[in-house]
Amino acid sequence: MNFVSTRNDKEVVTASQGILKGLADNSGLYVPQEIPRLDVSIEELSKMSYQDVAYNVMKLYFTDFTEDELRNCINNAYDDKFDTKEIAPLVSCDKSYFLELFHGATIAFKDMALSILPHLMITSARKNNVENDIVILTATSGDTGKAALAGFANVKGTKIVVFYPDGGVSRIQELQMVTTKGDNTKVVAIDGNFDEAQTGVKKMFADTNLNEKIGKMGYQFSSANSINIGRLIPQVAYYVYSYAKLVDNNEISNGDLINVCVPTGNFGNILAAYYAKNMGIPIAKLICASNENKVLYDFFKTGTYDKNREFKLTNSPSMDILISSNLERLIHMCAGFDAKKNSELMNQLATTGKYEITDDMKAKLDDFYGDFATEEETAKTIRELYDKTGYIIDTHTAVAKCVYDKYTAKTGDTTKTVIASTASPFKFTRSVMTAIDSKYDSWDDFDLVDELSKLGNVEIPNAIKEIRDANILHDNKCSVDGMEEAVTSFLK
Ligand SMILES: *Cc1c(COP(=O)(O)O)cnc(C)c1O
Numbered sequence: 001m002n003f004v005s006t007r008n009d010k011e012v013v014t015a016s017q018g019i020l021k022g023l024a025d026n027s028g029l030y031v032p033q034e035i036p037r038l039d040v041s042i043e044e045l046s047k048m049s050y051q052d053v054a055y056n057v058m059k060l061y062f063t064d065f066t067e068d069e070l071r072n073c074i075n076n077a078y079d080d081k082f083d084t085k086e087i088a089p090l091v092s093c094d095k096s097y098f099l100e101l102f103h104g105a106t107i108a109f110k111d112m113a114l115s116i117l118p119h120l121m122i123t124s125a126r127k128n129n130v131e132n133d134i135v136i137l138t139a140t141s142g143d144t145g146k147a148a149l150a151g152f153a154n155v156k157g158t159k160i161v162v163f164y165p166d167g168g169v170s171r172i173q174e175l176q177m178v179t180t181k182g183d184n185t186k187v188v189a190i191d192g193n194f195d196e197a198q199t200g201v202k203k204m205f206a207d208t209n210l211n212e213k214i215g216k217m218g219y220q221f222s223s224a225n226s227i228n229i230g231r232l233i234p235q236v237a238y239y240v241y242s243y244a245k246l247v248d249n250n251e252i253s254n255g256d257l258i259n260v261c262v263p264t265g266n267f268g269n270i271l272a273a274y275y276a277k278n279m280g281i282p283i284a285k286l287i288c289a290s291n292e293n294k295v296l297y298d299f300f301k302t303g304t305y306d307k308n309r310e311f312k313l314t315n316s317p318s319m320d321i322l323i324s325s326n327l328e329r330l331i332h333m334c335a336g337f338d339a340k341k342n343s344e345l346m347n348q349l350a351t352t353g354k355y356e357i358t359d360d361m362k363a364k365l366d367d368f369y370g371d372f373a374t375e376e377e378t379a380k381t382i383r384e385l386y387d388k389t390g391y392i393i394d395t396h397t398a399v400a401k402c403v404y405d406k407y408t409a410k411t412g413d414t415t416k417t418v419i420a421s422t423a424s425p426f427k428f429t430r431s432v433m434t435a436i437d438s439k440y441d442s443w444d445d446f447d448l449v450d451e452l453s454k455l456g457n458v459e460i461p462n463a464i465k466e467i468r469d470a471n472i473l474h475d476n477k478c479s480v481d482g483m484e485e486a487v488t489s490f491l492k
Contacts, residue, residue, distance in 0.1 A: 008024070
């Protein structure tokens, strides 16, 4: 199995090369040359641990890793950093299943991939005789940043710089990042939004002068953003795992179709579900849930992707995105793996901010269903689910739950559905608690944490306990134009 660029079908790399490089040349993304079929039965998978399921998925993509190498990466990632042996538990509630992807070190689903990425990267560097230190550049809308920092902090041979939009992340998210220890870490607030941060990072990757300059200093860039195949592929595992668990728990019979509903921003998580479907997991609909930055909803409805619109800061900040990078992989796929056609569309996006796909391509997107939830609907969903069941979900998961309820009301579809639960409510305590009752508005952040623990009858996660009294170790701000200087000064 090799990986090919979405913008140039001559640019073919091994998995380990793709993981190291992150982004392909000319801003292309690496995709598997074909989606492999699972080679073990659902029956077998249903008896396996999370780690074994993950191995049986990843081995089909990362074929240049030995079994030992890959199993080592998996065992180092999915260990007691997670607060449950199941790693990704399924919670049955209100006629659907919440796949809780937030039991890792930083209590958001980003941990599912970012706890393994550093291990994949170090192994890849060794396999390719890389002598430079790897510098991870990351733009974050809040969750990737801390998850990447947690993954890479103090990992030998790596440094990591994280950029986040000043004022665009929750207080808890910001505290999580700016209290990060580790000499090899740097955290910078930029005077701009997430898309600007992401564009700035992409520019640095593509800047040959800058790459040469840091090369002379003994460094090379790589990416921990969800464009890296080392993030995308590990995410496929939990969709396979959730299906196998539903079978094992007799919630469905082997072969029954399920739907998945995913709160979506950069389109990495839902794309992983689509890969799982193409590997043989019986998934019917992929329900793509957006917040008020509903560029994907409009796209699935009309076939036109148009980012020319007002950018909104919402109560689900990790989905405040107008350029969903991973959608390019789906476009490339529904264009029949045609790099030329895909490049044309992406060039249009870069120059005019929009593109339109053909009817042929649109027909291939029938498996996807898009809708969105407003901030008020999101809050209402949290409150109503809590009132009805006592289960408390975070704002991102609530966007998905709200869209799922709209979907069933509109279609009458009763297919069992897995909702990706992408963050712990403790990560967005303020929004979650004020959704439940406006009286919490005036409360202090950590008093809210205690109250949430009481109401939901859930223990306060370690990730929150840790930041309560931690010192602020990063106090950096820069303009969008100052991002390069922030990186080079850190490397000097
Ligand atoms: C990143 C994130 C998302 C969006 O996931 P994508 O893969 O970017 O679509 C949703 N919810 C939470 C909590 C996140 O951190």
